Structures are given as C-alpha cells and as structure tokens.
C-alpha cells in the first residue's frame with residue numbers, strides 16, 4: 374500500500390474503488406499469481422481504526438470525512454423540499470466499514486426477478502453458491518446461545534469464506550417484545566431466514582468475528598490476509614477522475630487503456646490497464662466516473678462540457694433506494710439498550726468489557742420481520758395495489774414496464790414481503806431528545822421495493838465535486854402510502870402483548886399524530902436513506918436502458934466492467950452488504966472464465 378509510486382505503470386486489472394466489492398474482487402483475482410491488480414481508493418486506509426472495528430457505535434463516524442462521503446440529495450419535492458444526507462463509506466472497505474452489521478439475504482424470488490429481466494445466471498441458486506463462498510458462519514455457543522436461544526440450518530451457510538458471521542451475543546429485551554407480539558399477531562417465527570424465504574420473524578446474524586467481537590468487513594476479510602501478495606497493489610487517497618480509452622473508429626467498441634486519478638494535493642496521475650478496468654466505486658460515484666469519461670446520456674455530458682464517446686442512456690438512471698422511518702417508544706423498567714452509551718462512564722465500562730468479549734458493545738440489530746402488505750391490512754392492500762397498478766407510467770421509460778410487472782406480481786403474492794420492520798435497541802428518531810436514565814426502542818419501517826425511480830449524474834467535470842443525487846422519493850404515491858401502512862401496523866404491534874406492557878409511551882411522533890395527513894407529514898419530514906441504493910448502472914438489456922450485460926461488461930466497450938451493487942436492476946428485500954460480496958465473487962469467476 375502506498376501513495377505515488379505507481380505512476381504510468383501497467384497492471385492487468387485496474388480496480389476503481391477499494392470498497393466492499395472492489396476489495397473482494399481484488400483478493401479473488403490475485404489468487405492467480407500470474408495476474409497483477411491495482412486498486413485505487415479515494416479514501417484513507419483506516420486499518421485498525423476503532424471507529425470501524427468496535428461494534429455498537431451505529432452511526433458514530435457519520436459526517437467524519439475519514440469514513441463518510443456524507444453526500445446530499447437535491448431538494449425532494451415530495452418530502453417537503455428536504456435535502457437528505459446520504460452517508461456512504463469512504464476509505465478501504467467502503468460502506469462495509471460503516472454499516473450496521475445486519476447480515477441479511479433476499480428472498481429467492483427477488484434474485485430470480487433479476488434473471489427474468491434478461492440476465493441469465495443471476496438467480497437464487499447462483500446467489501447462494503457465491504454467498505456461501507464469501508462467509509464463514511460461527512454457530513453461537515454457550516453462553517451466547519443461552520442468552521439468545523437459536524436454531525439454524527448449517528447447510529445454508531458458508532464455512533470457509535473471508536467474512537465472519539455469527540449471532541451477536543447481546544440479548545435484547547426488545548427482541549422478545551417485538552417478535553413475541555408479532556407471534557401473537559400470527560406471524561411465523563423462521564428457523565433460518567438464509568434459504569430464500571424471509572417472510573416471518575427472525576433473529577439476524579451480524580458480520581462480527583466472534584474471535585474478538587470486532588467487525589468483519591472487506592478489509593479484514595478479503596484484503597488484510599492477502600495484503601503481502603506481490604501481485605496486489607492498493608493505493609489509497611487516490612481519487613479516480615476518468616477512464617482513458619483508445620480512440621475508436623466510428624461505432625467500434627471502446628477499449629479502456631487506464632485511468633487518471635488525482636492525489637490529495639491535486640496532482641494528476643495515470644495508471645495503465647493491460648486487460649481490464651473495473652469500476653467498483655459504488656452506486657453514487659460510478660455514474661459520475663462514467664460521465665467524466667464520456668459515457669452516458671448526451672444531454673448530461675453536454676451540460677458539463679464532456680464530449681460523448683459512448684451514448685449509454687441508462688447511466689445514472691433507474692436509481693432505487695430503500696428508505697426508512699422510525700417510531701420510538703419509551704421502555705418500561707428501562708432495560709439496557711444502546712441509549713445507555715450516552716453516559717460516558719457506562720460507555721467507558723462497555724469498551725473495557727468489549728476487550729474481554731463481553732458487554733453491550735457486542736450489541737447487534739437482531740429482531741427482523743418481513744411480511745406482505747395484505748397481512749398488515751387486507752382491505753387497504755387491495756385498494757393500494759389496484760391503485761398503483763393503474764398509476765404506473767408503463768411506456769415512458771424503456772425497461773420499466775418489465776420491472777413494474779415483476780413488482781406487481783410480488784405485491785400480489787401473499788407469500789412475498791412488501792414490508793420490513795426492524796427493532797432498534799435505542800432512540801433512533803431525531804424529533805425528541807432522550808431523557809437521562811430512560812431507555813427506548815425504535816421500530817424501523819423500511820420501504821424495500823420502491824416504485825419511484827431516481828437519478829444520479831455528474832454536475833461538473835471536477836472529480837471532487839459530488840454528483841447531483843435526486844432519488845425522486847415518493848414520486849410514486851404508493852411508496853408513501855406503503856410507509857403509512859407500516860406506521861399503522863407498528864401502532865397495532867404496540868397494542869399487542871408483550872410489546873404493549875414493555876413500553877410506557879410512544880415518544881416519536883407521539884400519540885397526537887393520528888390523521889392520515891399528519892402521518893404522511895411525519896413520514897415526509899423524517900424518512901431517511903437506508904444506505905442501500907442500487908440501479909445507477911443497471912444490468913439490463915441495452916435497449917431497456919442497461920449499462921452492463923450479464924457478464925458485467927459495459928455495453929459498447931471491450932474491457933470495462935462494473936462490479937458492485939450499482940448493477941442491481943430491481944431492488945431486493947434485503948440489506949445489501951452480503952449481496953455486494955455475491956456480485957464480487959461471481960464477477961471473479963466470470964473474469965477468470967470459471968462460471
């Protein structure tokens with residue numbers, strides 16, 4: 374790892390972005406000693422940083438430029454003109470260094486839908502094969518197992534992959550309340566949600582290494598064990614400005630020869646690619662890098678004064694975003710939660726205990742539930758589903774019709790989830806301040822399959838100028854109405870035992886928020902990114918506004934691929950960390966000709 378010593382040198386593969394997928398891919402490609410790889414990462418190495426490694430600090434490094442890009446969206450017309458902050462991981466490991474440790478996988482149908490959109494080989498069977506390759510699951514043992522009684526199906530888990538996963542040892546009272554009340558409302562408790570069925574309630578695993586209860590992520594799992602390979606070079610604080618192509622005659626495909634990158638001091642450098650350039654800079658930055666390289670929508674490129682080398686209408690389009698709202702409740706009897714960390718003495722003691730593999734720092738977000746709209750409110754589900762079917766702009770954008778058909782089929786399928794509810798052990802809503810000595814639960818409602826589509830485009834030729842992010846939140850009314858149903862369902866849950874006796878009062882938004890208009894306003898004023906944005910470089914047929922083909926190659930190029938979650942063309946009901954590794958593992962096989 375270094376900073377400036379690779380000027381003008383040549384590598385077989387140049388990977389842009391040392392994040393989740395980028396590092397995983399670099400590690401797999403350099404298993405072949407004959408292949409050389411360089412990874413260029415805009416952020417710092419951050420190796421050994423306690424802000425990354427020690428769990429239980431959810432959001433603790435948000436807005437810190439060492440760890441967080443802290444992007445902002447443009448004003449959101451349907452969210453009361455708010456500009457939302459989008460935290461995304463910066464530095465080695467990317468967002469895997471910043472995330473909240475929830476290790477989840479999608480329903481099989483969501484992955485199969487990606488194949489149905491024109492991507493042979495991107496299905497559940499392949500997903501599970503590559504997901505197993507990326508992980509080592511550590512079954513909990515006593516005393517963890519006594520604290521959180523669990524069943525699991527070992528056949529669904531990996532046993533020798535780089536990312537360590539387990540069940541956090543800290544037991545939450547709120548999980549008993551939440552999952553107990555869901556059970557009393559008739560929702561099934563799943564033995565193991567990692568086999569393609571997630572509908573029901575369950576305890577999630579976390580990407581924690583039980584050896585010392587620290588974060589297992591792309592850096593510790595994929596990079597550090599191989600950092601001394603002579604064929605792997607990783608350069609940090611190197612911001613890629615653009616990909617450099619050979620001049621192509623007429624409509625001949627473009628061949629990438631290397632990339633230009635900028636050092637912190639503004640110095641411009643170049644590195645060359647013998648075989649391929651691979652873009653793994655994430656959903657937000659990939660479209661900007663393509664556009665600065667002359668690939669994208671001509672009207673976007675001409676606006677910023679970049680000559681169009683390759684017209685590709687899908688670049689920066691089809692952006693899909695999970696968004697969530699929280700509803701907070703004060704807990705009866707103040708059982709321990711993350712809230713106690715606000716007390717400096719308690720936090721210091723927690724850090725000491727963590728060093729011994731004990732205490733609340735090992736806390737995870739574990740109580741999860743996914744369920745269809747119809748089981749939240751059958752009458753409203755019919756009304757809303759019929760309403761959205763009638764409202765969809767079927768032919769406006771190429772490729773959307775097929776996506777919406779799959780989304781409608783999923784909405785009408787009473788076995789598939791449309792709602793996600795997660796129990797966060799602590800106050801995670803911003804409108805009310807926590808009171809000393811009191812503890813809280815925040816029920817998080819997550820929109821998984823939005824119908825609104827956003828855009829992300831470069832707004833200047835300066836690679837340090839972040840792109841214009843416009844997620845078009847709630848442009849399709851169904852997305853808002855779906856969250857209204859989430860909200861009402863959470864109120865019903867709070868009236869169900871044992872949740873009911875476990876809480877004193879709803880603190881946010883509070884019992885005064887009752888009319889549909891007030892609920893909508895609360896959602897618009899408080900919803901936030903769930904940090905899982907996909908789609909800006911969708912894997913779809915080119916005429917459907919695809920950017921990459923099923924081999925992840927950018928249309929109209931001979932040797933430029935995209936490998937990260939930006940290629941997901943239709944959002945999945947899962948947090949996206951595990952899926953980023955699936956994409957990288959599969960990409961490695963595609964590139965090595967082993968698929």
Ligand SMILES: Cc1cc2nc3c(=O)[nH]c(=O)nc-3n(C[C@H](O)[C@H](O)[C@H](O)COP(=O)(O)OP(=O)(O)OC[C@H]3O[C@@H](n4cnc5c(N)ncnc54)[C@H](O)[C@@H]3O)c2cc1C
Nearest residue numbers: 390392393394415467468472473475613904937938948950
């Ligand atoms: C706050 C937060 C919480 C989350 N919580 C969870 C969770 O609990 N569970 C879960 O499953 N998922 C979670 N996620 C989502 C998950 O972590 C991400 O979806 C996943 O890590 C994305 O991987 P990626 O490879 O697509 O992008 P990233 O990991 O973001 O990698 C992109 C990399 O490219 C670098 N880069 C960008 N531009 C340039 C450039 N011009 N030059 C060089 N390098 C560049 C970035 O710095 C970054 O390192 C969370 C994400 C965040 C941000």
